Amino acid sequence: MTSILNADLHCHSVVSDGTLTPEQLAARASANGVELWALTDHDEVGGQQRAAAAAKAHGMKYLTGAEISVTFAGETVHIVGLGFDASSPLMQQGLEATRGGxxxxxxxxxxxxxxxxxxxxxxxxxxxxxxxxxxxxxxxxxxxxxxxxxxxxxxxxxxxxTEGKPGYVPHRWATLKDAVGWITQTGGLAVIAHPGRYKFSANEEYALFSEFKAHGGTGVEVVTGSHTVAEYVEYADMAREFGLAASRGSDFHSPDESHTDLGTLPYLPGDLTPVWELLADRIQ
The missing domain is CATH 1.10.150.650 (DNA polymerase; domain 1)
Incomplete structure (x- = not known):
């Protein structure tokens, strides 16, 4: 599979903070021409079997997914896991502990x-x-x-x-090492989600990418609904600099709230290695 593939590897269902069921998301993704799909609910794998079955029913290829909340340099960072064993006790217990607070x-x-x-x-x-x-x-x-x-x-x-406002309360999430470990030890691949969203200095961002790679992380979202066109270019460069595979995902939550619909993003730059090439044996 090449980079010219309508893959959407980041979205959310009612199992976390989306408004559609896994089945409704699968139907919407299929209608929009998605060929390879992943449901990536926050800190939760409870929708995975339903999503995989719905993807199959619509003739789409499927990768297991989750978006894990991590605390790094005082910020909440999200790490997407793809292609892991969703039934693994290691993953399920780690996510349960993260959800606990x-x-x-x-x-x-x-x-x-x-x-x-x-x-x-x-x-x-x-x-x-x-x-x-x-x-x-x-x-x-x-x-x-x-x-x-x-x-x-x-x-x-x-x-x-948001920070400094009356309803903001920080939460202590998993560590970067924990999240990447849960993903890689259960057969999956770890991806930094929408890096353009974090309010990091250049040094902090460099530290995030360096530590992520040192812990065994292998991918970064380059083309995502959370990025501008300029950020597609910026994070394609970061992928090249750090030798990371590239991912693509809308971060779709709701038809009423999301800027970017499932399957409607530009393709990945052709010279980058798509994450799905590294996960070929994990695609269902």
Whole structure:
């Protein structure tokens, strides 16, 4: 398989913070011409069997996936795992431990929002949660839009849910070493998700890529719904510099919220090694 492949290896279902079921996502991906698909729910593999079965039903190739939350240099960074054994106790126990703090964090977020007059935010957010163990800022954002506090989720994050704002509560996630280890030790390949999104200095970003590679990480998202066209070029260069394979994914969450639909991104630059070439024996 070449880089000229409509692969979408980053999206989310109701099992984490998306609004569609794995089956609905598979149908949407197929309708948009996706040939190779992965469902990458946050810190959760509960939708993998459904996604794989739905992909097969639509004639798409499938890779297992998850997006793991990591703390690095004081920032939350996401590492996508692809092609791992989703039934592995190592992966499942690691993700369970990472999810563990979300409930307490959500209660703190609600308390912070109450200080600025937004009441019952925890109960409101729960209405949007498919999996209560994975309650997140996105669910709070949907509640604040529904209740008319903000016009869209982008406004919610800007005003209430980013660092220094009343509803922001940091969470201590897995380490970079942990996340890459869980992925690689269960037969998968680790990918830095949407690196253009992190607020790192040039030195911090270099450290992230260096440590990631040292721990056994092998890929980076180059073409993603979170990147500008200039960032496609920038992270293609980073992939070349660090000898990393390139991945492509929309980061699709919802038809109403996501800028980029499944399967609609440009292809990867032809001189980069696509992650799927390294995962040929893991494709279902």
């Amino acid at each position: 979300r409930g307490a964090r959500a209660m703190e977020m609600a308390a912070g929002l109450a200080t600025v007059g937004i009441r019952d935010a925890y109960e409101g957010a729960l209405k949007f949660v498919g999996n209560p163990a994975l309650i997140s800022r996105t669910h709070f954002a949907r509640f604040l839009v529904e209740s008319g506090v903000c016009k869209d989720t982008y406004e919610v994050f800007r005003k209430y849910l």
